[in-house]
Amino acid sequence: MIARTPFLLAAVCLAAWLAPPTQAQNVESINVACTGSGQQCNPPYATTINNPVRGVVFIEYTASSGHCSLVRVHISVDGVEKNVSSFVSAGEGTGMLTLGVLSQGNHSLSVQAEGQTGGCNIGNIAGWAGTLSLTFPAAPSLRGSIAHFVSQDGWQEDVVILNTGTSETSGQLKFSAENGAAMPVPLTDQKTGMTSVVASLDSDFTSRGMLPITSRGLATLPLLVGSTRLYGDQNLDGFAIFRFKPTNQEAVVPLETRNSPAYILAFDNTNHMSTGVAISSIFDRASSVDIIIRNDQGVQIGTSAIQLAAYGHTSFVLADRLPVTKDLRGTLEIVTPELGRLSAVGIRFTPPGTLTTIPVLVNEPNLSGSLAHFASGGGWRTILVLVNTGTSTAQANLRFYSDDGSPALLPISLPQTGGPSTPSSSISRSLSAKQVFVLESAGGPDDPLKTGSVQFTSDGNISGFAVFRYEPNGQEAAVTMENRSNVNSYTIAFDNTEGVVTGMAVNNASAGGTTVPVVIRDQNAVEIFRGAVSLPGNDHTSFILTTLFPVTANRRGSIEFLRQDGTQIGVVGIRSQPALTFTSLPSIAR
Numbered sequence: 001m002i003a004r005t006p007f008l009l010a011a012v013c014l015a016a017w018l019a020p021p022t023q024a025q026n027v028e029s030i031n032v033a034c035t036g037s038g039q040q041c042n043p044p045y046a047t048t049i050n051n052p053v054r055g056v057v058f059i060e061y062t063a064s065s066g067h068c069s070l071v072r073v074h075i076s077v078d079g080v081e082k083n084v085s086s087f088v089s090a091g092e093g094t095g096m097l098t099l100g101v102l103s104q105g106n107h108s109l110s111v112q113a114e115g116q117t118g119g120c121n122i123g124n125i126a127g128w129a130g131t132l133s134l135t136f137p138a139a140p141s142l143r144g145s146i147a148h149f150v151s152q153d154g155w156q157e158d159v160v161i162l163n164t165g166t167s168e169t170s171g172q173l174k175f176s177a178e179n180g181a182a183m184p185v186p187l188t189d190q191k192t193g194m195t196s197v198v199a200s201l202d203s204d205f206t207s208r209g210m211l212p213i214t215s216r217g218l219a220t221l222p223l224l225v226g227s228t229r230l231y232g233d234q235n236l237d238g239f240a241i242f243r244f245k246p247t248n249q250e251a252v253v254p255l256e257t258r259n260s261p262a263y264i265l266a267f268d269n270t271n272h273m274s275t276g277v278a279i280s281s282i283f284d285r286a287s288s289v290d291i292i293i294r295n296d297q298g299v300q301i302g303t304s305a306i307q308l309a310a311y312g313h314t315s316f317v318l319a320d321r322l323p324v325t326k327d328l329r330g331t332l333e334i335v336t337p338e339l340g341r342l343s344a345v346g347i348r349f350t351p352p353g354t355l356t357t358i359p360v361l362v363n364e365p366n367l368s369g370s371l372a373h374f375a376s377g378g379g380w381r382t383i384l385v386l387v388n389t390g391t392s393t394a395q396a397n398l399r400f401y402s403d404d405g406s407p408a409l410l411p412i413s414l415p416q417t418g419g420p421s422t423p424s425s426s427i428s429r430s431l432s433a434k435q436v437f438v439l440e441s442a443g444g445p446d447d448p449l450k451t452g453s454v455q456f457t458s459d460g461n462i463s464g465f466a467v468f469r470y471e472p473n474g475q476e477a478a479v480t481m482e483n484r485s486n487v488n489s490y491t492i493a494f495d496n497t498e499g500v501v502t503g504m505a506v507n508n509a510s511a512g513g514t515t516v517p518v519v520i521r522d523q524n525a526v527e528i529f530r531g532a533v534s535l536p537g538n539d540h541t542s543f544i545l546t547t548l549f550p551v552t553a554n555r556r557g558s559i560e561f562l563r564q565d566g567t568q569i570g571v572v573g574i575r576s577q578p579a580l581t582f583t584s585l586p587s588i589a590r
Contacts (some may be wrong), residue, residue, distance in 0.1 A: 009216055017189075024563065029268065032318075033126070033127045034113075034125050034126055034127050034128070037124050038123075038124060038125070039114050039115040039116065039117075039121075039123070039125050040112065040113075040114055040125070040126070040328070041112060041114070041115070041125050041127070041128060042112075044074075044076075044110045044111060044112035045110070045111045045112070045115070045132075045443055046109065046110045046111075047108075047109050048106050048107070048108055048109065049106070049107050049109045049134060050105065050106050050107075051102045051103070051104055051105060051106075051107060051136055051137075052104065052136055052137075052139075053104055053136075053137055053138070053139050053140070053180070054101065054102070054103050054104050054137070054170055054171075054172075054202055055101060055102070055136075055137025055138075055140065055170045056098060056099075056100065056101050056102075056137055056167070056168060056169060056170065057098075057099040057100070057134060057135070057136055057137065058096040058097065058098055058099065058134070058135040059075060059083075059096070059097050059099055059103050059132060059133065059134050059135075060093055060094055060095060060097065060133045060135075060321050061073045061075075061085060061088070061093065061094045061097075061111070061130055061131070061132055061521065062088075062092070062093040062094070062130050062131045062133070063088045063089065063090055063091060063092055063093075063128075063129075063130045064090065064091075064128070064129035064130045065090050065091040065554075066090065066129065066547040067089065067090035067091075067128070067129070067130075068090070068119045068120035068121075069115060069116065069117075069118050069119035069120050070087040070088065070089055070115070070119070070121075071088065071113050071114065071115055071116070071125070071128050072084065072085045072086060072087045072088065072094075072111075072113070072114050072115040072116075073085045073094070073111050073112065073113055073114070074112045074114060075099065075109075075110070075478070076109075076110040076111075076112075076113070077099050077100075077102065077107050077109055077110075078107050078343065079106065079108070079110075082098070082099045082100055083097040083098060083099065084577060085097060085526050086437055087116055090354070096135065097458065098168065099202040100167075100168060100275075101168060101170045105116050111132065112526070113467070115128075120359075123385055125206070129228065133361040134472040137170075140170070140171065140172055140231035140232050140233075141231065141232075141233075142229060142230075142231055142282060142341075143171070143231060143232045143233070143234070143236050143237075143255070143302050144171050144229075144230050144237075144255040144256050144257035144343070145227060145228065145230070145255070145256050145280055145282045145341075145343035146159065146227060146229075146238075146239070146240045146253050146254075146255055146256070146280075146343070147227055147232075147253060147256060147278045147280045147313075147343040147344050147345040148225075148227065148240075148242065148253050148278035148280070148313075148315060148345055148347075149175060149185070149215075149224070149225070149226050149227055149240065149242075150223065150224065150242050151185055151186065151215040151216060151217050151223075151224045152186075152193070152217035152218065152219070152221040152222060152223055152224050153219060153220075153221060153222060153223035153224075154244060154245050154246050155216070155218075155223065155242060155243070155244055155245070156214065156215065156216035156242070156243045156245055157214070157215050157240055157241070157242045157243070158190075158212065158213070158214050158215075158241045158242075158243075159173070159211075159212075159213050159214075159215070159228065159238065159239075159240045159343075160210060160211070160212050160213075160238050160239055160240070160241075160493045161173070161203070161210065161230065161236060161237070161238035161255075162208075162209075162210045162211075162236070162237055162238055162491060162493055162558060162588055163205035163207065163208060163209045163210070163235050163236055163525075164208070164235050164236075164237060164491060164588060164590040165207065165208075165233070165235030165399035165590075166207050166208070167207060167235075168204065168205060168206050168207060168209075169204075169205050169232060169233050169235060169236065170202065170203065170204050170205065170232065171202075171203055171205065171211075171230060171231060171232030171233075171236045172200060172201065172202050172203070172230070172231040172232065173200065173201045173203070173228055173229070173230055173231075174199065174200045174228070174229045174231070175199050175200070175226060175227075175228055176226045176227055176228075176229070176280075176310075176311040176312070176313065177224070177225070177226040177313070178226055178312060178313045178314065179309050180281070180309035180310045180311035180313075181313060182199035182200070182201045182307075183199055183224060183226050184197050184198060185197065185198070185199070185215045185217075185224055186215055186216065186217040187213050187214070187215050188213060188214045188216075189211075189212075189213055190212040190213060190214055190523075190556065191212065191523055191524070191556075199211070205236070206525045207525060208289045208521055208522075208525045208558070208560075209524070209525040210493060210523055210524060210525065210556075210558060211238075212495070212556055214491070216245075219245070221299075225313070225315065226279035226280075226313045227278075227313040228240065228312075228344070229282060229311070229385040230255060235590075236471075237255055237257065237588045238255045238493075238588070239252055239253060239254045239255055239357060239493075239585075239586050240252070240253045240255075241253070241517060241575070241583060242266075244355075244500050247326055247353060247581075248285075248577050248579040248581045249353070249354060249355050249448030249549065250577065250581060250583050251355055251356050251357040251583050251588060252357055252583045252584055252585065253278075253345050253357055254359070254586045255347075256343035256344070256345075256347075258362060259336075259341050260336065260362040261335070261336050261363075262333050262334060262335045262336060262362070262363065262365070263333075263334045263336075263342065263344045263360040263361070263362060264331050264332070264333050264334075264360060264361045264362070264363070264387060264389050264434075265277055265331060265332040265334065265344065265358065265360050266329075266330075266331050266344045266346075266358065266385050266387050266464075266465075267318055267325060267328075267329065267330055267332060267358075268329045268344065268348070268359070268438075269318065269319055269325055269326055269327055269328055269329070270327060270328065270329055270415075271351075272350075272351045273348065273349065273350050273351070274317055274318070274319055274348075274349045275317070275318050275319075275325075275346055275347065275348055275349070275358070276315060276316060276317045276318065276346065276347035276348075276349065277316065277318060277332065277334075277344060277345070277346050277347065278313065278314070278315040278344065278345050278347065279306065279308070279313070279314055279315070279334060279342060279343075279344045280308075280311075280312075280313045280341060280342065280343045280344070281309070281310065281311055281313070281341075281342060282311070282314045282341040282342065282519065283310060283311070283338065283339075283340040283341055283342075284307075284310050284311065284312055285310050286307070286308065286309050286312070287307075287308055287310075287335060287337040287340045288305050288306070288307055288308075288337060289305065289306040289307075289308055289335065289336075289337060289342065290303065290304075290305055290306040290335040290337075291303060291305065291306060291322070291332060291333070291334060291335070292332075292333040292335065293322060293324055293325060293330065293332060293333075294330050294331045294333070294434050295328055295329070295330040296328070296329040296330050296331075296416060296435065296436040296438075297424060297432070297435055297436075298331075298388070298431075298432050298433050298434030298435040298436075298555040301324050301328075301330070302322065302324040302325075304321075304322055308554075308576060315347075316350075318332070327527050328452055329416065329436060329438065329584035330436065331387060331434060333434075334360070342345070344360045345357050345358070345359070345360060346358030346359070346360065348467070348476065348478070350474055350476060351474070352473065352474030353365040354473075354474045354475050354476055354479050355476075356463070356467065356476040356478050356583065356584075357478060358467075358478055359465050359478060359480045361387055361389050361463050361464070361465075362389065362463075363389040363390055363391075364461060364463075364464055365460070366390070366458055366460075366461060366463045366481075366483050367457065367458055367459070368455075368456060368457050368458070368483065368509075368568075369455075369456045369463070369481045369482055369483030370411065370453060370454060370455045370456060370481070370482050370507060370509040370568070370570045371384075371453060371454040371466050371479060371481055371482065371507075371570065371572075372453055372479070372482065372505045372506060372507040372569075372570035372571055372572040373451065373452075373453060373466075373468070373479070373505035373507070373540070373542060374400065374408075374410075374441065374450075374451065374452055374453065374454055374466065374468075375449060375450070375451050375468055375574050376411065376441040376442060376443050376447075376449070376450045376451075377442070377443035377444075377448055377449045377450050378443075378447070378448060378450075379445075379449075379470055379472050380442070380449060380468065380469070380470055380471070381440060381441070381468075381469040381470075381471060381472045382440070382441050382442075382466055382467070382468055382469075383439075383440050383466065383467040383469065384398070384434070384438070384439050384440075384454070384462070384464065384465075384466050385436065385437075385438050385440065385464050385465055385466070386429075386437040386438075386462055387431075387435070387436050387462065387463065387464055388431035388432065388433055388434060388435050388458050388460065388461060388462050388465035389434070389439075389461045389462070389463060390433060390461030390462075390539075390551065391433050392428070392433055392460065393430055393431065393432050393433065393460070394431055394459055394460020394461060394462050394574060395426065395428065395429070395430050395431075395458060395459050395460070396429050396430075396431055396437065396452055396456070396457075396458050396462045397426070397427075397428045397456065397457045397458070398426060398427050398428070398439075398455070398456055399426045399454070399455045399456075400424075400426065400441075400452060400453075400454055401426065401452050401453050401454070401455065401507075401538045401539075401540060402450070402451075402452045403451055403452055403539070403540050403541065404469070404536070404539065405410045405508075405536050405537050405538035405539040405540075406451045406538075407425035407426070407448060408421050408425055409424070409425050410423065410424065410425065410441045410443075410450065411423055411426060411441055411442065411443050411444075411447075412424045412439055412440070412441055413439070413440045413441070413442070414438070414439055414440075415438055415440060416436075416437075416438055421441075422444075427439065431442050431462060435546070442471070451505075451540065451542055452507075452510070452538040452540045453505075453507035453538075453570070454466070455509050455538070456481060456483075463481055463482050463483065465478050465479060465480045465481055465569075466478065466479050467479075468479070468574075470582075470586075473580060475581055475582055477574060477582055477583050477584040478584060479584050480586075481573050482509075482570040482571075482587075484589050487563060487589040487590070488562065488563060488590050489560050489561060489562040489563060489589075489590045490560070490561045490563070490569070490570075490571040490587040490588065490589055490590075491558050491559065491560045491561075491587065491588045491590065492504070492558065492559055492571060492585050492586075492587050492588070493556075493557070493558050493588075494545055494552060494555075494556065494557060494558065494559060494575075494585070494587065495535040495556045496546055496552055496553055496554060496555055496556070496577070497554055497555070497556060498547065498578075499577070499578035500575060500576070500577060500578070501544060501545075501575075501576045502544070502545040502546075502552070502573060502574070502575055502576075502585070503543070503544055503545065503573065503574040503575075503576065504541065504542065504543055504544075504545055504548075504559070504571070504572070504573055504574075505540065505541070505542040505571070505572045505574075506533055506535065506540070506541055506542075506561060506569060506570070506571050507535070507539070507540040507541075507569065507570045507571065508535035508536070508537060508538060508539045508540070508567065508568075508569055509538070509567075509568040509570060510537060510538075510566070510567045510568050510569075511537045511538065512537050512566075512567070513534070513535065513536040513537050513539070514534075514535055514564050514567040514569070515532050515533070515534050515535075515564065516532060516533045516534075516535060516561050516562065516563070516564070516569060517530070517532050517561075517562040517564075518530065518531045518532055518533060518549075518559060518561055518562075519559070519560045519562070520549060520551060520552060520557060520558070520559050520560075520561065521557050521558050521559075521560075522555055522556070522557040523555070523556040524556050528551050528555075528557070529549060529551045529552075531549070533561070535569070543560070548583070550552075557574035560590075561587075570587075571587040572584060572585075572587060573585030573587065
């Protein structure tokens with residue numbers, strides 16, 4: 001506190017277009033003293049701030065070195081108190097305080113000092129001084145892209161965005177048509193029921209908050225096809241699920257956050273199956289996308305090129321656009337244009353009319369990983385697909401574990417070479433560059449169901465995925481091999497409303513036992529349950545979410561599985577509709 005003397009209050013505005021902003025924009029001198037009595041200083045310091053882009057604004061107050069008692073500040077924006085600092089002494093700063101998400105444009109800022117008895121303060125604040133530093137948000141950067149968006153004409157797409165961070169943030173979704181133009185789409189906020197038709201959507205996220213939206217329109221309206229881009233910070237992640245309502249077939253499309261020189265799609269056009277692909281440009285100019293086609297032995301059998309507009313999109317069935325892929329297994333290498341950025345996803349169609357998406361792989365070292373679930377027998381078939389994405393031969397090793405962590409003896413068949421199945425609890429293969437290896441485990445029609453997990457090691461760039469297939473109705477769902485490192489937790493968004501059922505599988509890929517803490521939040525990010533799942537070494541468990549955690553019944557929300565130090569876990573979700581169609585739910589790493 002300064003005893004009834006004029007003071008200098010510097011408002012330092014930091015350049016908003018830098019990331020992080022560091023350039024001071026202005027310093028203004030204020031000549032104010034407290035009037036009246038008591039510890040609240042009147043009038044408050046008031047000014048107008050201009051927020052250049054929507055986002056979280058931060059402020060820090062540093063007390064004048066001439067203060068002779070403690071002071072704290074009450075900070076309001078547009079008449080609403082946003083934060084109250086701790087008491088600080090002369091020359092001390094409050095640290096960065098959030099003003100929350102502010103819209104773009106001008107806002108009134110009010111800062112009122114509060115004194116505390118002590119030092120020269122004998123019960124009445126006479127004056128105060130210091131500096132205010134405001135940090136404005138930079139323009140949001142591209143977080144990622146959802147490679148396929150479809151709505152109307154019988155199609156529906158649900159988009160779920162999660163904030164995995166502990167601070168509030170903001171994000172923006174942009175929808176583009178196949179020609180790259182902004183595409184207005186009908187959107188319904190699943191939390192509020194509010195509907196609008198927009199080509200972009202701004203949303204604010206509390207800590208661990210989520211945005212669940214649906215686009216469906218009328219079945220009689222023309223089909224909308226394109227892609228979705230997400231702008232925001234690194235804590236935002238998510239996925240989409242597209243559904244053909246006449247048959248209730250649905251499949252998940254993860255948010256592609258990688259920026260890889262190429263993406264590799266393993267395709268299978270044998271046994272009356274067909275593979276499609278959707279490719280989206282996340283680039284502000286037209287580009288040519290080179291395609292390299294190889295058979296399952298890694299031998300190049302063709303090339304092609306696809307022209308995409310700026311932010312353009314295309315989707316097609318491989319055998320139609322690339323006839324050389326007909327009746328073959330192999331890979332498509334989708335090469336990112338120089339200076340450009342892409343996202344892609346595969347779509348697998350099977351004879352009963354079912355569909356699922358297939359993840360694209362990237363060329364990177366993958367020395368170990370796991371699949372949180374397999375199911376063999378009792379009508380279930382698990383198909384494992386491995387691809388050597390590298391340029392040299394590498395060894396792949398697979399080990400199968402039962403629910404109790406013991407080796408699982410499974411009937412293994414190799415569809416690329418044929419022959420009867422052979423019981424085994426492990427398998428190793430040497431794969432040449434770009435070679436594909438496929439194995440299946442199904443058992444006989446009367447064999448009991450076996451479930452468990454798969455662990456993987458390699459000395460090169462081998463990665464892959466699994467496809468779970470339920471033979472009685474031909475439904476399938478694909479799950480990517482878990483190989484992410486330095487992960488603190490895995491979060492899965494669930495929806496147990498309108499008859500939808502969520503299943504989960506968790507595995508311990510470590511030899512020692514572990515306890516996996518679980519945190520469940522509702523769709524408003526309110527914590528509704530804390531618990532744990534105990535897993536012995538190499539153990540696996542699978543469950544219906546509402547059975548193990550009844551608090552999730554008739555709710556949307558998220559479930560977070562926390563990894564303990566020194567352990568490796570995997571998590572996968574399965575979403576089943578009342579019509580018994582199902583798809584996988586991606587686990588989002590933090």
